[in-house]
Amino acid sequence: xxxxxxxxxxxxxxxxxxxxxxxxxxxxxxxxxxxxxxxxxxxxxxxxxxxxxxxxxxxxxxxxxxxxxxxxxxxxxxxxxxxxxxxxxxxxxxxxxxxxxxxxxxxxxxxxxxxxxxxxxxxxxxxxxxxxxxxxxxxxxxxxxxxxxxxxxxxxxxxxxxxxxxxxxxxxxxxxxxxxxxxxxxxxxxxxxxxxxxxxxxxxxxxxxxxxxxxxxxxxxxxxxxxxxxxxxxxxxxxxxxxxxxxxxxx
Amino acid sequence: xxxxxxxxxxxxxxxxxxxxxxxxxxxxxxxxxxxxxxxxxxxxxxxxxxxxxxxxxxxxxxxxxxxxxxxxxxxxxxxxxxxxxxxxxxxxxxxxxxxxxxxxxxxxxxxxxxxxxxxxxxxxxxxxxxxxxxxxxxxxxxxxxxxxxxxxxxxxxxxxxxxxxxxxxxxxxxxxxxxxxxxxxxxxxxxxxxxxxxxxxxxxxxxxxxxxxxxxxxxxxxxxxxxxxxxxxxxxxxxxxxxxxxxxxxxxxxxxxxx
Numbered sequence: 067x068x069x070x071x072x073x074x075x076x077x078x079x080x081x082x083x084x085x086x087x088x089x090x091x092x093x094x095x096x097x098x099x100x101x102x103x104x105x106x107x108x109x110x111x112x113x114x115x116x117x118x119x120x121x122x123x124x125x126x127x128x129x130x131x132x133x134x135x136x137x138x139x140x141x142x143x144x145x146x147x148x149x150x151x152x153x154x155x156x157x158x159x160x161x162x163x164x165x166x167x168x169x170x171x172x173x174x175x176x177x178x179x180x181x182x183x184x185x186x187x188x189x190x191x192x193x194x195x196x197x198x199x200x201x202x203x204x205x206x207x208x209x210x211x212x213x214x215x216x217x218x219x220x221x222x223x224x225x226x227x228x229x230x231x232x233x234x235x236x237x238x239x240x241x242x243x244x245x246x247x248x249x250x251x252x253x254x255x256x257x258x259x260x261x262x263x264x265x266x267x268x269x270x271x272x273x274x275x276x277x278x279x280x281x282x283x284x285x286x287x288x289x290x291x292x293x294x295x296x297x298x299x300x301x302x303x304x305x306x307x308x309x310x311x312x313x314x315x316x317x
Numbered sequence: 318x319x320x321x322x323x324x325x326x327x328x329x330x331x332x333x334x335x336x337x338x339x340x341x342x343x344x345x346x347x348x349x350x351x352x353x354x355x356x357x358x359x360x361x362x363x364x365x366x367x368x369x370x371x372x373x374x375x376x377x378x379x380x381x382x383x384x385x386x387x388x389x390x391x392x393x394x395x396x397x398x399x400x401x402x403x404x405x406x407x408x409x410x411x412x413x414x415x416x417x418x419x420x421x422x423x424x425x426x427x428x429x430x431x432x433x434x435x436x437x438x439x440x441x442x443x444x445x446x447x448x449x450x451x452x453x454x455x456x457x458x459x460x461x462x463x464x465x466x467x468x469x470x471x472x473x474x475x476x477x478x479x480x481x482x483x484x485x486x487x488x489x490x491x492x493x494x495x496x497x498x499x500x501x502x503x504x505x506x507x508x509x510x511x512x513x514x515x516x517x518x519x520x521x522x523x524x525x526x527x528x529x530x531x532x533x534x535x536x537x538x539x540x541x542x543x544x545x546x547x548x549x550x551x552x553x554x555x556x557x558x559x560x561x562x563x564x565x566x567x568x569x570x571x572x573x574x575x576x
Contacts, residue, residue, distance in 0.1 A: 121322040150475025160464045164491050164568040174472040177483040203364055203568055223472065 082107035087138025098283040110258040121261045153225035155231035159216040161204035166261030168200040190218040210241035230260045250296035265311040353538040361538035376524040379512040383442020391450025399458040428519035442511035446504040457496025495569045498562040505558040509551040
């Protein structure tokens with residue numbers, strides 16, 4: 067039954083998001099103004115840019131948790147409300163240290179006063195390879211395992227839009243590659259915006275790659291690499307492209 | 318093993334202290350009604366065990382009831398203050414000013430209002446506990462990791478009910494429990510002071526009353542025996558609380574090096 071649900075979940079209709087006139091300023095300092103960003107439905111958009119350019123703020127603006135940034139309009143492609151259709155994943159795992167991994171994964175349901183579907187949570191934990199650790203406290207897990215638990219929690223929310231803020235930047239290189247493959251597999255079919263500082267990560271995971279840079283920051287032309295994500299890290303073409311993006315970022 | 322070791326260390330310290338005390342009595346040849354030696358105190362403790370025990374039960378009851386009332390009051394007020402910003406603006410400064418009034422100065426009034434019985438002592442202990450519990454818990458409630466709150470906001474967005482209460486219950490309060498535990502430890506250490514001061518000001522029972530009475534009749538050995546029991550009681554309550562809090566918060570490990 068759980069496997070079947072996984073299938074239907076993947077087939078859920080996805081929505082695109084259109085942001086118009088995004089603005090972020092700290093006092094007199096304008097970070098970006100009049101910024102337009104489209105997140106196409108069912109695809110992964112990766113947002114690259116030098117630090118301090120407002121990538122995270124842009125993502126948080128869409129997530130509805132940014133007190134500092136504002137937008138003229140922020141709409142879903144089907145005309146429905148955005149609230150309640152977005153899942154958010156931070157570069158810190160944000161696991162609650164007093165809850166078991168399983169209880170962390172089902173946190174959303176508890177906060178909403180719903181009954182948590184623990185079977186489904188266990189299915190997700192199995193998918194991220196944490197079935198054995200469902201009852202452990204987060205402190206007992208390694209950094210990579212904690213981030214996998216956070217990924218399971220994000221998937222448990224079952225939202226059409228997933229916003230990820232440098233989700234794999236705090237783990238070692240090998241773990242990062244594995245997590246990228248896992249995320250690409252499990253997030254397929256959703257509208258994903260992934261903020262990263264790693265061009266190779268963007269090239270592996272993104273259908274589209276956007277670069278935010280300049281002062282005030284502007285979005286460049288979207289890059290659409292050939293092939294479907296997750297693209298293998300060993301592809302030489304990918305490294306050439308990454309080098310090009312890095313040069314571009316360095317200005 | 319570690320518990321046995323720390324108990325051993327405590328016993329050695331105690332033995333050294335008693336030896337020093339006895340030496341002081343021998344060397345200075347001080348009168349027993351000024352400073353009795355530990356042996357005399359022990360004898361007095363043995364002879365008056367029933368008397369001291371009876372009074373100790375009263376004081377223990379005052380301390381525990383005070384701890385319960387004061388902690389409950391402190392926790393309630395901390396949660397209320399965290400929930401209502403208006404309350405925080407108006408009441409918090411008042412609370413700090415109130416704390417500047419020594420509770421000891423209030424003791425006679427409390428006895429006047431609440432009588433010579435348990436109530437005035439429980440009130441004293443509660444008052445003395447209330448502030449450390451409130452401030453420690455409120456501090457914890459204020460310092461919730463912002464990332465957790467962001468996560469909770471995306472999880473509860475678009476709900477008919479606001480997620481504020483659920484966030485308080487499932488995130489803010491559990492996250493503040495280690496801070497509350499610090500407040501409760503302080504409370505446990507000061508609760509006996511509240512109870513005994515209450516007894517000194519006006520009472521007909523309790524270890525404070527017994528000590529005052531013994532002092533008046535030059536029974537200094539009895540006074541010390543009562544004091545010894547009071548100290549033993551306070552230490553036992555403190556370590557029981559400490560043990561309980563550690564058990565209840567296993568996710569908040571002690572990161573200080575042990576040696």
